[in-house]
Amino acid sequence: MITINDNEVSQICEMCGNESHIKLTDEELWAFKDYLMGGLLIQECLPTLNKCEREFLKSGYCAECQELLFNNGYTRRLY
Ligand SMILES: [Zn+2]
Numbered sequence: 001m002i003t004i005n006d007n008e009v010s011q012i013c014e015m016c017g018n019e020s021h022i023k024l025t026d027e028e029l030w031a032f033k034d035y036l037m038g039g040l041l042i043q044e045c046l047p048t049l050n051k052c053e054r055e056f057l058k059s060g061y062c063a064e065c066q067e068l069l070f071n072n073g074y075t076r077r078l079y
Contacts, residue, residue: 002036002060004029011060015069020062020078022053032057053077 003010007029010021024032028046035045035057042054052063052072066072 009057011056013060013062013065015061015065018062018064020056020060022056022077022079049077050075 001012007024007026008021009024009029009032010019012019028048031045034040035042042058046054046057049057050073051070052066052075055061055066055070055072056063056078061069063072063074063078067074
């Protein structure tokens with residue numbers, strides 16, 4: 001379940017149950033809303049974000065679980 005509060009997107013990780021957050025710029029938030037409406041790939045909507053940040057927006061997996069699952073590396077933008 002995605003929560004958007006101002007420019008902060010929050011999701012609970014399905015694997016560990018921890019909630020993570022990312023702050024998006026206005027442009028990124030618009031692009032993310034485009035993605036949520038469907039029809040576009042997340043890498044097309046948000047090319048400036050790294051793999052880990054995009055995966056979080058897509059699936060809600062936190063950085064730690066993504067590291068275990070996909071070896072996506074860490075990002076300072078997820079907290
Ligand atoms: Zn997790």
